[in-house]
Amino acid sequence: MSVLNVNIEQAGYSEEHRIIRDIVFQVRKGELIGLIGPNGAGKSTTIKSILGTIDYLEGSVCFENNQMKYAYIPEQPVFYEELTLWEHIQFVASVREWSENEMTQRVLPLLKTFRLEERVHELPVTFSKGMQQKLMIVLAMLNDPSLYIIDEPFVGLDPKAINDFLRLLNEKRQEGAAVLMTTHMLDTAERICDRIILLMDGEILTQGKIDDIHQKAGMDQGSLFDSFEVLMERST
Incomplete structure (x- = not known):
C-alpha cells in the first residue's frame, strides 16, 4: 500500500521559473526510497513540492490519508x-x-x-x-510517523551515529513506516535502499531497484556510482 503518491507535472518558484517536470513515483509502506542526483538535479525542489512549500506546482501530491503523520529531517x-x-x-x-x-x-x-x-x-x-x-x-x-522525509541525513554524523540511525530506521520500516531520502552517499544508498530514483536536469532519468539500475546502465558488475556515471553520460 502506498503512503505517498507523487505526480508532479511541473513545479518551481514561479510558472516562469520551473525546476522539475514529470516527477511520478510512489512510496509504499516499509520501503526506503533513495532520491539521488547531482547538484541542481531537482531533489530539493521535489522535497519542497511534497512538503507543500514550493510556490508553483502543477500536479498532485497525495498522502495515504489526511490524518497521516510524516516527519521531515532537513x-x-x-x-x-x-x-x-x-x-x-x-x-x-x-x-x-x-x-x-x-x-x-x-x-x-x-x-x-x-x-x-x-x-x-x-x-x-x-x-x-x-x-x-x-x-x-x-x-x-x-x-x-508513517513516513520519514529525510534530506541528506548523514552530513556531520560520525560512523556510529550513522549506524544507529540506520538501525532505528530499519526498525521503523519493519513496523510499516516508509522513508524517502535524498543522499549523495551512493555506496550507502546502494546498501540500504529498496528502490532508487535518479534525477537529472529536473526530470527522472530512471528509477527502480538496484539491479534494475545496473541493468539499464548495461552493467553486470560495478557499483551504483558506476551505473550512475554511465546513465548520466548517456543523458548529456
Whole structure:
C-alpha cells in the first residue's frame, strides 16, 4: 500500500521559473526510497513540492490519508534559538499531548542512543552540526510517523551515529513506516535502499531497484556510482 503518491507535472518558484517536470513515483509502506542526483538535479525542489512549500506546482501530491503523520529531517537543522534541547522535546510532547512520564519513556532511549543525555539543558544552537543533526533525528523519531522525509541525513554524523540511525530506521520500516531520502552517499544508498530514483536536469532519468539500475546502465558488475556515471553520460 502506498503512503505517498507523487505526480508532479511541473513545479518551481514561479510558472516562469520551473525546476522539475514529470516527477511520478510512489512510496509504499516499509520501503526506503533513495532520491539521488547531482547538484541542481531537482531533489530539493521535489522535497519542497511534497512538503507543500514550493510556490508553483502543477500536479498532485497525495498522502495515504489526511490524518497521516510524516516527519521531515532537513539538511540544515532548524531550532528555536532560546529553547534548550529538553524544551524542544517538551514542545513536541505538548503538541502530542503526552504526559511528562510518557514523554520521558519515549525520549530517553533515543537520547542515550545518540549520546545526548548529558546535553539536555543546553541550547542546540551551540551544538556542532553533527549533534544538531542527531537532535533532529530524535525529534523526528519521537513523533513515530508513517513516513520519514529525510534530506541528506548523514552530513556531520560520525560512523556510529550513522549506524544507529540506520538501525532505528530499519526498525521503523519493519513496523510499516516508509522513508524517502535524498543522499549523495551512493555506496550507502546502494546498501540500504529498496528502490532508487535518479534525477537529472529536473526530470527522472530512471528509477527502480538496484539491479534494475545496473541493468539499464548495461552493467553486470560495478557499483551504483558506476551505473550512475554511465546513465548520466548517456543523458548529456
